[in-house]
Amino acid sequence: MKEKLKYALRPSVVKRALGYAVVVGPILIIINHADALLYGQVSTTMLAKMGLTFMVPYIVSTLSSVQTLQRSHAQNKKQEE
Numbered sequence: 001m002k003e004k005l006k007y008a009l010r011p012s013v014v015k016r017a018l019g020y021a022v023v024v025g026p027i028l029i030i031i032n033h034a035d036a037l038l039y040g041q042v043s044t045t046m047l048a049k050m051g052l053t054f055m056v057p058y059i060v061s062t063l064s065s066v067q068t069l070q071r072s073h074a075q076n077k078k079q080e081e
Helices: 002-008 013-039 044-053 055-080
Strands: none
Touching: 002 013, 002 055, 013 044, 013 055, 044 055
């Protein structure tokens, strides 16, 4: 678990995940909440959900990067043996 967290907090992983969140987050918000935004029917709860929507691409990107880094590390370790 400690190794996964170390990979997840790498600057390159965080930067990539933030980039995806900034691009994909608004797209998801538009898909899911466009009608409420257009008609000005945005509640506090909906704003919270919109904020959480940015977490989805961030988490998916981070998990994918961590898995890739773990596999790469394992392959490099095998090659050294």
